[in-house]
Amino acid sequence: MTRFTIKQIANALGAEAVGDTSLMISAVQEPQNAATDQLALAMEPSYAEPLTAGRAQAAILWDGADWQALGLKAAIFAPRSRYVLSGVTRVFEHAPDIPEGIHSTAVIDPTAKLGANPSIGPFVVIGAGAVIGDNARIASHVSIGRDAQIGRNATIYQGTHIGARVRIGDDFYAQQGAAIGVDGFSYVTPKPGAVEEARATGQITSASQTAGFARINSLGSVILGDRVEVGANTAIDRGTIANTIIGDGTKLDNLVHVGHNVTVGQNCLLCGQVGVAGSTKIGDRVVLGGQVGVADHITIGSDVIAAGKSGISSNVPSGRLMMGSPAMKMDLNIESYKALRRLPRLVAKVARLEKTVFKSDENE
Structure with a gap:
């Protein structure tokens, strides 16, 4: 078990430490459950009471907290609690259980190139011409396709599949079961189909009935920038001709689907079950809440936030907060x-007025 002093943790966080900074810490814990060798995470005043109920000798506290009155031997102060939490989890991160070196069951094409210090788990398959940077940590049952390129410091968990010719930057992080570079959902009918007729005329007739669909294969690939993270069972489609592109620092949650030819900018957050349809362009620093659906061939500007379950079906200018389905400001x-909730009362009021008017007409 790796242990750190309070001073080492504070230095890693760029935070201020007071008290006995030589105190050794083995792990972090919630305040009420912390043991004497654990660092309590009490970064808001509301955690004061749970902290005194636990046995922690040291804690990360909010600015201005009286650490001695709380019975602590040492403290680290956190002016921005969640940011400090990010640093703490990096210090105590549980690395994937992938021994250094290349497992005997891994299948690596002789033309593939691995950087220094590789950790390649059981049953990994790496295709011809693939290039993987230094310090790669690749867990079991990962497949990496022909001519794929992955930068330095990649962490790729079990069952991830990376397709041919996919290009990925440095510090890539993929959770279990991610699929990057799959074929896009592109089909066409021999003659104009029902969707085309409905768009043109607002109707569906027997004239647009079809016997089947012809696949449009995806000849493009996927390009991911640096520091991109992809959640479990997330799928990113390759482009039809051009590439699907995701910018530096963008994070995709579990069960996200990015369609073919989509462009996503830098430092975006796409939360769980977001679906982005083909050929849509998304700017920088965009946040799409859980289950947001984005239509095809539209443009979303930078610094847009869409609340969960929003349905975005038209262009969105930069800097806008969106909500609802269809999404609006x-x-x-x-x-x-609010108006919708008032409708039952409004209907009842109209009904009462109708009765009044009807009685008035009868009395005339």
Whole structure:
């Protein structure tokens, strides 16, 4: 078990430490459950009472906390609690259980190139011409296709599949079962089909009935920038002709689907079950909440935030808060929702007025 002093942890966080900074810490824990050798995470005033219920001798505290009155021997101060939490989890990160070196069951094409210090787990398959940078950590049952390129410091968990010609930058992180570089969902009918007829005329007739669909194969690939993270069972389609592109620092949650030819900018967050349809362009620093659906061939500007379950079906300018289905500006959606809730009362009021008018007409 790796242990750190309070001073070492504070230095890693760039934070201030007080008290006995030589105190050894083996792990982090919630305040009420912390043992004497664990660092309690009590980064808000609301954690003061749970902290005194535990046995922690040291804690990460909010600015201005009286650490001695809380019975602690040492403390680290956190002016921005969640950011410090990010640093703490890096210090105590549990590395994937992948021994250094290359497992005997891994199948690596002789033309593939591995950088220094590789950790390649059981039953990994790496195709011809693939290039993987230094310090790669690749868990079991990962497949990496022909001519794929992956930068330095990649961490790729079990069952991830990376297709041919995919290009990935440095510090890549993929959770279990991610699929990057799969064929896009592209089909065409021999004659104009029902969707085309419905768009053109608003109707569906027997004239647009089809016997089947012809596949449009995806000849492009996928390009991921540096520091991209991909969640479990997330799928990123390769482009039809051009590439699907995801910018530096963008993070995709579990069960996200990015369609073919999509472009996503830098430092975006796509939360669980987001679906982005083909050929859509998304700017930088965009946040799409859980289950947001984005239509095809539209443009979303930079610095857009869409609340969970929003359905975005038209272009969105930069800097806008979106909500609802169909998505609209958040304040308009809230007003619309309020109006919708008032409808039953409004209907009842109209019914009462109708009775009054009807009685008045009868008395004339």
